[in-house]
Amino acid sequence: MNLLYENGVSVSMTMCAFTEHCERIINVMGSCGQIRGNMESSTLEISDFASGDHTTLHVHTPAGGHSGSDAAMMRDFLQTLHRGGGSKTSADASVESALAAEESRLRGGEAIDMNEWRTNE
Secondary structure, eight states, X not given: OEEEOTTSXXXXXXXXXXXXXXXXXXXXXXXXXXXXXXXXXXXXXEEETTTOOEEEEEOOOOSXXXXXXXXXXXXXXXXXXXXXXXXXXXXXXXXXXXXXXXXXXXXXXXXXXXXXXXHHO
């Protein structure tokens, strides 16, 4: 899935379940460096392209489904219900992105304008 934000920042997400090592990796790449996170090894690797410096941080990964994010999503959802709704939760945004990505796939990879898409859904 590719996202293009109004400020010109682009984001790409790829998910694959068919690998020898099933692990969740996040790569944040910019013009000056990269941050690579591995949830299974609880590490963040920070690379500075200009200096060549590399730093590895060991972070706490909560127990539970998806390293604690399942519980966090449910907590967010319940807090939204308690407040009377009206605001999007991280679960809403996640599902919305997935549905828009599927719409894009069905349209042959056409870019989806999220404001327009939300209005038509």
